[in-house]
Amino acid sequence: MTTAEQIKPFAIRALKELYDVDLSESELTVTPTRPEFEGDYTLVLFSFVKQIKKSPEHLGKEIGDCLVKMSPEFFRSYNVIKGFLNLTLSDSHWINFLKENFSDNKFGVIAPVGNKVVVEYSSPNTNKPLHLGHLRNIFLGWSISEILKAQGNEVVKTCVVNDRGIHICKSMIAWQLFSNGATPESANTKGDHFVGDYYVKFNEELQKQKNDLIANGMNKEEAEKETPVMKAAQQMLLDWEAGKPEVIDLWKKMNGWVYEGFDTTYKRIGAGFDKMYYESGTYLLGKKFVEEGLKLGVFFKKEDGSVWIDLTAEGLDQKLVLRKDGTSVYMTQDLGLAEEKYRDYHYDQSIYVIGDEQNYHMKVLKLIMEKLGKPYADGIYHLSYGMVELPSGRMKSREGTVVDADDMVDEMAAVAKQKTEELGKVKDFSQEELEELYDTIGLGALKFFLLRVDPKKKMVFDPEESVDFHGFTGPFIQYTYARIRSILRKEDITDESKVFIDDTATPLLNLEKQLIISLEQFPAMIQQAAEEHNPSVLAIYVFNAAKLFNTFYTEHSVLNAESAGKKQLRLQLSIMTANIIKTATALLGIRVPERM
RNA sequence: GGUCCGGUAGCUCAGUGAAUAGAGCAACUGCCUUCUAAGCAGUAGGUCAUUGGUUUGAAUCCAAUCCGGAUCACCA
Numbered sequence: 001m002t003t004a005e006q007i008k009p010f011a012i013r014a015l016k017e018l019y020d021v022d023l024s025e026s027e028l029t030v031t032p033t034r035p036e037f038e039g040d041y042t043l044v045l046f047s048f049v050k051q052i053k054k055s056p057e058h059l060g061k062e063i064g065d066c067l068v069k070m071s072p073e074f075f076r077s078y079n080v081i082k083g084f085l086n087l088t089l090s091d092s093h094w095i096n097f098l099k100e101n102f103s104d105n106k107f108g109v110i111a112p113v114g115n116k117v118v119v120e121y122s123s124p125n126t127n128k129p130l131h132l133g134h135l136r137n138i139f140l141g142w143s144i145s146e147i148l149k150a151q152g153n154e155v156v157k158t159c160v161v162n163d164r165g166i167h168i169c170k171s172m173i174a175w176q177l178f179s180n181g182a183t184p185e186s187a188n189t190k191g192d193h194f195v196g197d198y199y200v201k202f203n204e205e206l207q208k209q210k211n212d213l214i215a216n217g218m219n220k221e222e223a224e225k226e227t228p229v230m231k232a233a234q235q236m237l238l239d240w241e242a243g244k245p246e247v248i249d250l251w252k253k254m255n256g257w258v259y260e261g262f263d264t265t266y267k268r269i270g271a272g273f274d275k276m277y278y279e280s281g282t283y284l285l286g287k288k289f290v291e292e293g294l295k296l297g298v299f300f301k302k303e304d305g306s307v308w309i310d311l312t313a314e315g316l317d318q319k320l321v322l323r324k325d326g327t328s329v330y331m332t333q334d335l336g337l338a339e340e341k342y343r344d345y346h347y348d349q350s351i352y353v354i355g356d357e358q359n360y361h362m363k364v365l366k367l368i369m370e371k372l373g374k375p376y377a378d379g380i381y382h383l384s385y386g387m388v389e390l391p392s393g394r395m396k397s398r399e400g401t402v403v404d405a406d407d408m409v410d411e412m413a414a415v416a417k418q419k420t421e422e423l424g425k426v427k428d429f430s431q432e433e434l435e436e437l438y439d440t441i442g443l444g445a446l447k448f449f450l451l452r453v454d455p456k457k458k459m460v461f462d463p464e465e466s467v468d469f470h471g472f473t474g475p476f477i478q479y480t481y482a483r484i485r486s487i488l489r490k491e492d493i494t495d496e497s498k499v500f501i502d503d504t505a506t507p508l509l510n511l512e513k514q515l516i517i518s519l520e521q522f523p524a525m526i527q528q529a530a531e532e533h534n535p536s537v538l539a540i541y542v543f544n545a546a547k548l549f550n551t552f553y554t555e556h557s558v559l560n561a562e563s564a565g566k567k568q569l570r571l572q573l574s575i576m577t578a579n580i581i582k583t584a585t586a587l588l589g590i591r592v593p594e595r596m
Numbered sequence: 597g598g599u600c601c602g603g604u605a606g607c608u609c610a611g612u613g614a615a616u617a618g619a620g621c622a623a624c625u626g627c628c629u630u631c632u633a634a635g636c637a638g639u640a641g642g643u644c645a646u647u648g649g650u651u652u653g654a655a656u657c658c659a660a661u662c663c664g665g666a667u668c669a670c671c672a
Binding site: 029034036037042044046047049050056081082083084125162165166167279304306315316317320322323324325327329330333355356357358359360361363384386387391394419420423425441452453454456457458459460462464465468469470471472473475476478479480482483484486487490491536540543544547550551553554555557558559560574595596 | 598599600601602607608609610613614615616619620621627630631632633634635636637652653665666667668669670671672
């Protein structure tokens with residue numbers, strides 16, 4: 001039980017005894033006292049001042065007296081400032097909390113409760129490599145999965161690969177035209193980049209052919225459709241759907257190259273999936289929904305044979321669910337896939353990590369499921385995130401301003417290497433250990449940078465700022481961890497000394513207590529992050545905790561403490577801080593080094 | 597035009613009913629014979645887009661306005 005939860009029943013009892021008013025716990029505001037005031041926890045008095053008709057100051061005094069009288073061993077003292085009753089708890093309360101929890105390296109993590117969640121993230125197209133936007137998606141998806149696990153959910157990480165369609169045909173056409181049979185191996189290029197290069201070549205060729213046609217007097221829209229390359233791509237898509245063997249073979253070959261490239265990247269950044277879905281295998285599944293929906297009267301057919309749903313009553317538009325030629329659209333596929341996922345996992349919740357440009361689409365998807373009476377409709381949740389922009393504005397592939405994921409990771413590791421060498425603290429590391437450290441730090445910086453912002457909001461990625469490893473950054477937190485580990489390496493903590501804190505540990509100093517109170521908040525922070533589907537809650541929390549530890553560290557010595565009791569207390573504080581940093585960063589997908 | 601999201605320090609972001617609005621970066625001052633200075637302490641920097649309303653109390657809730665973005669495809 002948290003301290004705030006322990007205080008509330010006392011306050012409720014006091015209010016009942018003093019004024020005969022009944023209040024529930026949710027009507028009380030109890031928060032950690034701001035550092036600039038004296039006290040540990042604060043009861044906000046304003047909310048019931050009206051009901052009781054006494055001045056806040058008067059109320060505070062009476063309640064404070066009553067609480068101290070009720071349980072002097074819990075409440076040590078109080079003060080009232082304006083409408084705030086600041087309570088100071090006994091040192092033994094804090095020391096007991098520390099004693100019971102400091103060695104628990106799963107502090108804040110809840111055992112499974114049987115709730116099943118499917119998280120879909122990454123979901124790349126197979127015609128080009130991953131970029132910075134994908135990284136935000138992947139880190140978010142991974143992190144929210146881990147956070148939900150820590151809250152007792154069983155999580156299945158899934159990835160839906162968009163492996164079919166006109167985009168991959170474009171790369172295939174360009175490869176046929178320009179490659180002379182080149183492979184990623186022969187070109188010494190990572191597979192996804194290799195295929196992406198042909199996608200670029202396709203567009204270059206398209207532009208060229210288009211300009212020729214326009215020069216010959218054709219208008220723009222017509223020219224786009226009439227170019228030989230575009231016609232070839234369209235034809236290839238038809239051949240693919242018809243299952244033409246040589247097209248399928250080429251498609252498999254090129255997608256294989258892309259997957260090899262993706263796997264390398266996923267492995268490097270520490271992402272992974274329990275289950276892969278391929279659109280080529282699921283894109284037809286949604287069609288049976290159309291019949292079902294028509295039978296139920298949820299969908300209707302227009303004269304030309306196309307099928308729609310009317311959502312005007314919900315304030316939305318009419319939405320197409322099947323083309324007049326009987327082929328499926330994006331929505332049809334997503335309906336089928338949702339059903340497929342449910343059949344595979346019988347989830348309670350299905351989270352889609354998808355950019356906010358698809359808010360409308362996801363809203364419609366959920367609504368259609370509800371109208372069809374699907375039991376899983378309620379569990380559909382769109383974890384919508386904003387675009388990543390550059391200081392110069394939006395990333396545009398046409399202008400070549402897209403930041404490539406692999407380049408980004410390499411660059412961050414390179415910066416980590418350079419800074420590590422400048423500082424020269426790990427000269428005894430082997431080459432292998434160094435490489436691992438650079439990746440740990442570089443990726444830590446990148447992940448933290450992308451996760452520290454509220455997912456809903458679009459964010460600006462400033463390359464200059466991202467390579468700064470000071471302040472509100474991943475390396476700052478990693479550094480704090482390494483610092484603590486350095487202390488603990490010097491001290492062999494035996495089982496007996498682990499729990500024994502003698503009287504010389506008290507009175508608790510300000511920073512000692514502040515740190516304990518900060519550590520105590522961790523489980524509530526995981527819960528909040530899970531409820532809000534927002535990893536930035538943890539990023540901000542762990543930064544503040546690390547910051548507070550660093551202040552404490554410079555003010556008070558752990559190993560050369562004033563007394564044996566103080567030393568034990570501070571060792572336990574250090575251990576618990578390290579445990580929490582390790583858990584919190586792991587929930588963000590960030591590793592922490594023993595030394596750096 | 598409809599719908600949704602956003603506007604807080606020079607920049608990037610916290611804070612969504614409570615105390616004197618906070619961090620980081622950038623600028624400026626200090627602190628390494630003492631547990632890792634990727635650190636710590638300090639100075640300076642704000643009409644919380646604007647106007648009106650609700651409230652004991654508003655950056656936070658409501659309304660209107662201004663500015664920015666997304667979306668409203670028989671594309672995915």
